[in-house]
Amino acid sequence: MNGLFSEVFISSLVSGGVIAGIPLIYAGLGEAISERAGVLNVGLEGMMLGGAYGGFVGALHFHSTWFGLLSGGLTGMIISLFMVVLCVRLNSNQIVVGIAITLGAEGVTALLHGAIYADTYPRVPVVHPYAIPFLSNIPIIGPGFFNHHISAYLAVVVVFFVSWVLKSTGIGLSIKAAGDQPHALEAAGGGVHRIRTISVLSTGLLAGLGGSFIVLVGAGLFVPFITNGKGFLAIVLAMLVRGRVRWLIVAGVLFGMSLSLTTALQLAGIDVPIDLVLMLPFVLIIVVLFAFGRRSYLPAALALPYDREQR
Amino acid sequence: MSALHDETTVVAAERVSAIEGRLTRIGRSMATAMIPVIGAFVIGGLLLAVLGRNPFSFYGNVIHHGLIGSLGRQETLIRMAPLLLIAAGLMIAFPAGIWNLGTDGQYVMGGVIVADLGPELAPHFSGFVLFTTLFVVGFAVAAIWSLIPAILKAWYGINEIISTLMLTFIGLRFSAFLVKEYFYDRETTVPQTRVLAVADRLPRMFSSRVHIGLVVGFVAVIAVHFMMRNTAFGLRLRIVGMNPKAAIHAGMNMKALTLAIFTLSAGFAGLAAAVNIAGVDGVVRAEWNPAVGLLVVPLVFLARFHAASVIAFIAAFAVFQVGGESASRKADIPNFMVLFMVGLLLVFMALGEYMQLRSSRKH
Structure with a gap:
């Protein structure tokens, strides 16, 4: 049975859409935080790519997907330090630094991968999906949506958490103030630089997680330039949801499907x-x-x- | 008589000191520009050392194969032609405050049409007419392609950073589609356009492989330099870049200016592709992506949109690109050193700007 409405088409579209969409959700969430705080992070692609490589190396080294995700997130965070120092502290042009981070990360990951792994092309540990009871039994779309590695569900949890932080906590208010009325925040003793630093570091962490998800759960191995524009897509998604970050889940999966x-x-x-x-x-x-x-x-x-x- | 004589000496002396002042200024700005370059080389060298490669022999090979060897030097000059043209386009867009980050897509779109048209026209038209047509077509196709972000920006206020970056991804895929479906040469196995015969390519200079595209590149950069600095149109563009609100108050037609900036800037990227295809490549493959546009961005900034510095930086970049290929092969690493170095260059450039700002505040 072939065609657009066949079971195999729909289930692979849904499942593939989730796998490709989760990195967009993680990275888009990071970008949303950063944009709310007033920092346009064009280096998202580079942070994802760095996270992808860091996650790859971590997973190979520790033989663990979770340690891979952790080291991917940390790598993204370390790369975002460039943005913190140059853009938040030294007031450099955010777009120029963003391009720098992307180009630099592309170059250094491709070089390191080529010099260290090009002969062997090792694969990371196989991930084991966790099927959510009942939901995963829904015909056709159930397995596609509800049978994934736990880090995929974690993305949804993190989105709701960030949504709550932005809406209902003091730090969320400070983040929004840093983007809309930095002088008012400073006058109220909020510390624009501190808030923006925290935001950019969270962006790096989330972008790194997204990048390592591509490698660890999606592809199973690292190839140079593996993010292939996903970081830029995530920037746009963050702009589109306009601060209502829960919409990222829908937008991410939809764009994941098109990918x-x-x-x-x-x-x-x-x-x-x-x-x-x-x-x-x-x-x-x-x-x-x-x-x-x-x-x-x-x-x-x-x-x-x-x-x-x-x- | 002697008074007149004295006067001329005074005038001459003034002129000399003016030139001296200018030279020290150029020297100082070159020095501030060199600091990021040195920084990039040091960090790049550290990475090479971490990978267990000798940085000195790597950089030595870069200079040797990109600059000293006659073949490499010719290759460097050939590579400079399209880079200079892309830079010329960015020298228009950036001072006007338009972030055209889509030159890679504009380059490929212009290139693929030129590559298809070239072998078609070559039997019917002689050199000058053929090349002019191809240049105009390359320029026009890229300019039309850039109308998408231009209209989105001018009428709907949609950020051009995102739209131009997205259009690069679209342009790369679309050109691959065009080659595979319509433009392919039925006699080859890999999907590619027909080849422009070597006899029909741009004339060469100094009995070398270097074609006259290099001259086109030089002329473009210098012409843009004077257009931006010495014409009313250039002044308008710079005002738009410095203070859009002031430009609107001055009664400038922002929509028309935005369209002009995009089409000119993209047009030069298309022209760059046309020059390279008519000069050396002669053919476009389906998965063709030179991906140099984004790398030219920092060079143009580093040169502060000044023609002489742009030419110097493009030359140095081309040396590194050509020499880097041989050096990477010899060091047995993939050829991504240039990419990494340009990223570093940008980081150090941002640092340098800050240092300058701080020292100017102190005085």
Whole structure:
């Protein structure tokens, strides 16, 4: 049974959509925090890529997916230190530094991988999915949505946690103030630099987690440039949800599906030019930006450095 | 008589001191620009050492194969032509406050059309007409491609950083699609366009492999330099970049200016592709992605949009690109050193800006 409505097509689309969407959710969540605090992080792609490599090395070294995710998150955090020092503390141009982080991470991970693993191409430990009882028994879509590694469900938990922090806690309020009214926050004794530092470090951690998820749960191995634009997609998703971060779950899975469409189409035996399908997520982003981006809410002080001496 | 004579000496002396002042200023800005370069080399060397490679022999090989050897030097000059043209486009966009980060997509889109058209036109038209047509087409295709982010920015206020980056991904896939489905040469096994015969390519200079595209590149960078600094149009673009609100108050047509900035900037990227295809490549493969556009970004910033510095940095970059290929092969590492170094260059550049700002505040 071939075709667009066949079981194999839908279940592989759903399952692939979740696998490809989780990294977007992690990284998009990170970017959302950073944007709320007034830092436009164009280096997200680089932080994801660094996290992907760090996760790969950690998982190989400790023979553990969880240690891999941990070391991936930490790698992303370490890379985000560049952004903290240069953009938050020294007020450098956020876009230039973001490009620097992306190019530098692309270069250094490709070099390290090529010099150390190019002959062996080792694979990371196989992950074991956990099927959520009952839900995973739903026909056709059940296994696709509810039979994944626990770190996939963790993404949803983290989204709700961050949503709660932003909405209902003092630190969440400070983050939003750092993006909208940094001078007011400073006047209230909030410390714009401290809040932005915390936000950017969380971004690095989450982007690193997203990147290592690609390697550890998705692909099973590292290849240079494996993130392939996912970081940039995540930036747009963060802009689109306009601070309502829970929407990231839906947006992430939808874009994940468009990313995994090629595999699903091939499994279902449908022949379309592969390049057009691979183009789709990026076309979709432009269309969505056009449709919703006009009203997209961005913090007033986004991408503006905060300088205590200037008013 | 002697008074007149004295006057001329005074004038001459003033002129000399003016030139001297200018030279020290250029020297100082070159020095501030060199600090990031040195920083990038040191950290890059450390990485090489960590990988167990000798940084000195690596950098030695870079200079040897990119600059000293005659073949390498020719290759460096050939590579400079498209890089200079991309830089010329960025020298328009960045001072005007437009972040055109999509030159890679614009380059490939212009290139794929030129590559298809070249062998088609070559039998019917002679050199000058053929090349002019290809150059105009490359420029125009990239300019039209850039209308998407331009319109999104000018009419709907959509951030061009994101849209141009996304359009690079789209352009790469779309050009691959075009080559595989429509432009492919039926006589080859790999999907690629037909080859522009060597006899139909751009004329070469100094009895070497270097083609006249290099001259086009130099002319473009210098012309853009003077356009931005010495014409009313250039002044307008710089005002838009420095203070968009002031530009609106001055009654400038922001939409028209935004379109002009995008199309000019992208057009040069398309022209770069046309020059490279008509000059050396002669063909485009389906998975073609030179991915140099983003790497030119920091060089243009580092040069502060000044033609002389842009040319110097592009030359140094091309040396490193060409020499780096041989050096990487010899050191048995993948050829990504350039990518890493450019990232480092940007980081140090950001640091340098801060240092300068701080020292200027102190005085």
